[in-house]
Amino acid sequence: MKTMRILKVLLPCLALTFLAGAIIIYPERYITCCFQGFAMWAECVLPSLFPFMVITLIFIKTGIAEKAALPLKRVTGAFKLPPAAAICFVISICSGYPAGAKAVAEFYESGCISANDCKKLAPLCSTSGPLFIIGSIGIKMLGDKGAGWKILIAHTVAVLGVGFLLSLTSKKGQPSQYRRAKVDENVLYNAFYGAIISVAVAGGFIAFFCVAAQIFTDFNVLLPLEKFLCLFTDSATAAAVCRGLIEATSGCRALAGTDGRLIIPFAGFLITFGGISILLQQLSYLLKAKVNPLYFIAVKAAQGILCFLILLPFV
Numbered sequence: 256m257k258t259m260r261i262l263k264v265l266l267p268c269l270a271l272t273f274l275a276g277a278i279i280i281y282p283e284r285y286i287t288c289c290f291q292g293f294a295m296w297a298e299c300v301l302p303s304l305f306p307f308m309v310i311t312l313i314f315i316k317t318g319i320a321e322k323a324a325l326p327l328k329r330v331t332g333a334f335k336l337p338p339a340a341a342i343c344f345v346i347s348i349c350s351g352y353p354a355g356a357k358a359v360a361e362f363y364e365s366g367c368i369s370a371n372d373c374k375k376l377a378p379l380c381s382t383s384g385p386l387f388i389i390g391s392i393g394i395k396m397l398g399d400k401g402a403g404w405k406i407l408i409a410h411t412v413a414v415l416g417v418g419f420l421l422s423l424t425s426k427k428g429q430p431s432q433y434r435r436a437k438v439d440e441n442v443l444y445n446a447f448y449g450a451i452i453s454v455a456v457a458g459g460f461i462a463f464f465c466v467a468a469q470i471f472t473d474f475n476v477l478l479p480l481e482k483f484l485c486l487f488t489d490s491a492t493a494a495a496v497c498r499g500l501i502e503a504t505s506g507c508r509a510l511a512g513t514d515g516r517l518i519i520p521f522a523g524f525l526i527t528f529g530g531i532s533i534l535l536q537q538l539s540y541l542l543k544a545k546v547n548p549l550y551f552i553a554v555k556a557a558q559g560i561l562c563f564l565i566l567l568p569f570v
């Protein structure tokens with residue numbers, strides 16, 4: 256136990272020291288990379304995330320989402336889920352990462368759902384949005400709107416399939432004690448403020464992990480994994496996937512620059528799994544709702560693999 260506690264502190268310290276050292280040694284390279292990360296966020300993520308994030312917070316803070324969820328109690332109950340499940344999922348699939356995780360945390364903090372509910376809802380309400388998948392990935396990166404639609408459908412099926420399966424097979428927890436959340440007295444200000452902070456934080460995550468992905472690539476940190484992936488695909492695609500495991504958006508952009516056969520399935524996997532950047536964005540909210548991070552990451556990996564397999568026949 257003592258060794259594990261030491262490793263939990265030592266390993267992040269070593270990784271951060273390594274990243275800081277690389278930036279100090281090659282500032283001109285990684286400052287440019289950081290700027291490119293923010294530019295990618297502004298082009299691909301900000302337009303699709305911010306408007307829906309504002310709408311999400313207004314719905315929750317006014318109590319509209321809570322009231323709208325109650326008629327769905329019978330439907331969600333069939334899957335051992337709270338009524339808020341449908342609303343959280345709609346918010347997630349419309350807005351994209353990390354809106355679903357934020358919605359789950361908001362409902363938990365308002366007392367509308369329990370920690371056990373959050374465990375079920377976290378993977379179910381962890382989706383990318385249609386504007387990002389079809390517009391940014393399909394049209395802008397892959398140059399194929401149809402590919403965007405295929406990824407969106409496979410992504411949604413994978414998230415729902417694994418999420419519902421886990422809900423149906425989970426043990427019955429304590430029933431949720433639903434109570435009406437207190438309506439925010441300054442809805443517009445708090446909704447816009449919360450949305451701006453959330454979207455800005457997402458941009459910070461993307462820029463930081465774009466730099467981290469480039470450093471790991473430059474120093475061949477992920478070379479063993481890249482060599483393993485080369486058993487199934489070409490080296491350029493394998494390198495893009497490794498980058499995407501750190502920052503999914505830049506990984507998808509790198510995939511779009513290759514000519515491998517498995518571009519679409521791998522893009523689906525990266526979008527669904529999320530990579531370190533998106534996983535940490537979601538966990539920054541879900542940890543407040545008592546969601547186990549290892550459990551959440553394992554479920555996201557299962558969803559990503561299922562999405563990959565669904566898309567495999569379309570190569």
